[in-house]
Amino acid sequence: MAVSSAVALAPLTVRNRRPVGVMVAGGLLALVVLAAVFAPLLAPYAPDAIDLSASLVGTSGDHLLGTDSSGQDLLSRALYGTRTSLIAPILLLAVAAVLGVTLGVLAAWRGGWVDALVSRLTDVMYAFPGLLFTVLIIAVFGAGMTTSVLALGLAFTPTIAKYVRSLALSESRKPYVDAYRVQGMGGARICVAHLVPNLGRAILGYLVVLFGEALMSLATLSYLGFGAQPPSSDWGLMVQEGQAAVVQGALLPALVPGTAIALVVVSFNVVGVWAADRLGRQ
Template sequence: MTTVTAGALIPVRIRARRPVPVMIAGGFLALVVVAAVCAPLIAPHAPDAVDLSASLAGTTSQHPLGTDASGQDLLSRVLYGARSSLLAPLALLALAALLGVTIGTVAAWRGGWVDTLLSRVTDVMYAFPGLLFVVLVIAVFGDGLTTSIIALGLAYAPTIARYTRSLALAERSKPYIDAYRVQGMSGARICVRHLVPNLAGAIVGYLVVLFGEGLMSLATLSYLGFGTGSPSIDWGLMVQEGQDAVVQGALLPALVPGAAIAAVVVAFNIVGVRVSDRLGKGR
């Protein structure tokens, strides 16, 4: 945005301020990442240390967020659980992006029957309930974190493919594409070296928005018993393990990891929308 000073037509550029919610959400996410990386240094207890004498203890000086049924410190487990809870969605989105961007780019570039075929395939996969598809994959190949990541990656790929195709169709019509074709450059080389890199900003912004959804999906699978299993530490698994304590009047074992999931998902949604808008304008 520019303004004009009185007496002289000198443009003065004013930097737009970042919205306060975005700054708060970004700072919170940075704090979560630092806490996950430094978990061995800042966790007050070992995450698997059992102390039955402190079973379902409330907040104390030794256990700031209380303990679970086994007397394990919830703060320590949340810090360690942040590692898998943040890394798994990254792997999920990396796989989904690899498949989705490839399918969307090929469909937009080739057009014709190739575009029609790939579009119909992605439409069918997109219309199929994602969670049901994941459960079917897990039923065939067995449960576990790796299977969950692969299954969700396949489920998310059609969404990214459709988004990439819409971007690639608009990018393909720009003059520089024809210029490279006239120079004799192959379609694959144009896509890899020029078209896809020019779409990278918008795609990355979209992936940031999807990160929170991916984290929630993986936590849901762990809660249902299809994802991470004991003795691994995962926020979704912690909620599942803490639900029995709710009947006994102890809310913290389920509330603490549940609140962590909700806070991180909301923060990623806020930051993701902002990043998507900024990178989208950059195109």
């Protein structure tokens, strides 16, 4: 009997463990967050400190990851760049979440012509590639990280709106919604106080999955010259600035920030899929 019980519990124990890949990715993200918080203490140099005598120096005791064409320490710039690379996607997704959740819940709750109007609006926005839509907005309002965040927030809104609408349609048919209606509670109050909070876990999991894509999109805009501007230490801008050094045989100025972007995006995708699965089951 004891042996049978142990065998029966074994799969459950294994199933409840976090996969090794998720733990590794989570550990890496934790280190990135710590680097962003303690960048002033960890960075050996100021991120904008220029030393032309140390231009394109390779790895050494003074510069662990080398320098760029201006002699700026790559480790220091990469550490400070974690701040922009983490905060900007969070702000982007916050803008998209507010607009997307509002539109999605409104379409599901009201239905009829409101649902049709929101659906057509999101379809029109889907007709333009997200990056092209963002570049058009930046062309009108000017380049910069603030404009990039707001423009990409609008570009991400249709994706979140359609996802939230599908969730809200199912949630709005549950008995507790009718119970609140019978009690005389208004639709806006039901949605804000009960419907949206009940969707919170699923929405949060979906936003975590989108974080990596948001980071990559912002880095792409910075690389193209539409996002962060010099002397920022944004990773996408660092890749663009280090591209010319590749021709001279210096790979580190582009490789260091490029590797950082790739590792963080992959880590967020791994953790995001796992978190979305767990939050969706609870």
